[in-house]
């Protein structure tokens with residue numbers, strides 16, 4: 001139909017990510033890949049070059065529904081390939097709140113999954129350092145069923161689309177910036193784990209430009 005228009009994404013008026021995805025306040029052009037339902041952007045507090053967030057265009061509390069959708073994996077696969085060909089193997093993780101304004105969501109209420117190029121196993125480190133969280137093996141497309149409405153942490157050191165195997169911990173208490181602190185400690189940036197104090201804008205804006213160029217090059221190649 002000629003006058004068909006895609007529905008506007010569902011936005012939450014007070015959400016920083018919703019505003020950003022609508023093109024407002026994106027001060028350093030952080031979004032580097034745009035899909036119909038999802039976008040990839042660099043994290044503003046990136047400790048590691050290439051640190052990317054996958055974000056649904058519709059406001060949601062966590063990513064557990066997205067993990068069961070093929071269009072998410074199509075998008076995530078393209079984003080992961082771009083990050084990996086630019087920066088090396090990615091780790092996937094999420095701290096999924098069960099409701100908005102939880103501490104677990106690292107101050108961002110909008111659902112997002114982290115893809116971070118890491119040279120160590122964050123999954124092994126999390127299990128080793130925080131055994132009281134009772135980690136269980138979990139395929140990513142089973143996160144929703146296994147979390148069962150609880151807040152959760154999920155981490156997988158090998159990205160393998162919807163077949164990704166990782167570790168899940170259901171949380172009894174909200175945990176702030178859990179993975180970020182582990183990454184900072186492991187990479188010797190322990191003093192700068194708090195992204196509110198150390199936004200590391202140069203790392204982030206440099207990564208966004210590189211990833212955007214790489215994603216564009218891949219698109220041209222597959223079109224040729």
Ligand SMILES: [Zn+2]
Pocket residue numbers: 011012015016017018019058059060109110
């Ligand atoms: Zn939002």
Ligand SMILES: [Zn+2]
Pocket residue numbers: 095105106108112114
């Ligand atoms: Zn986060």
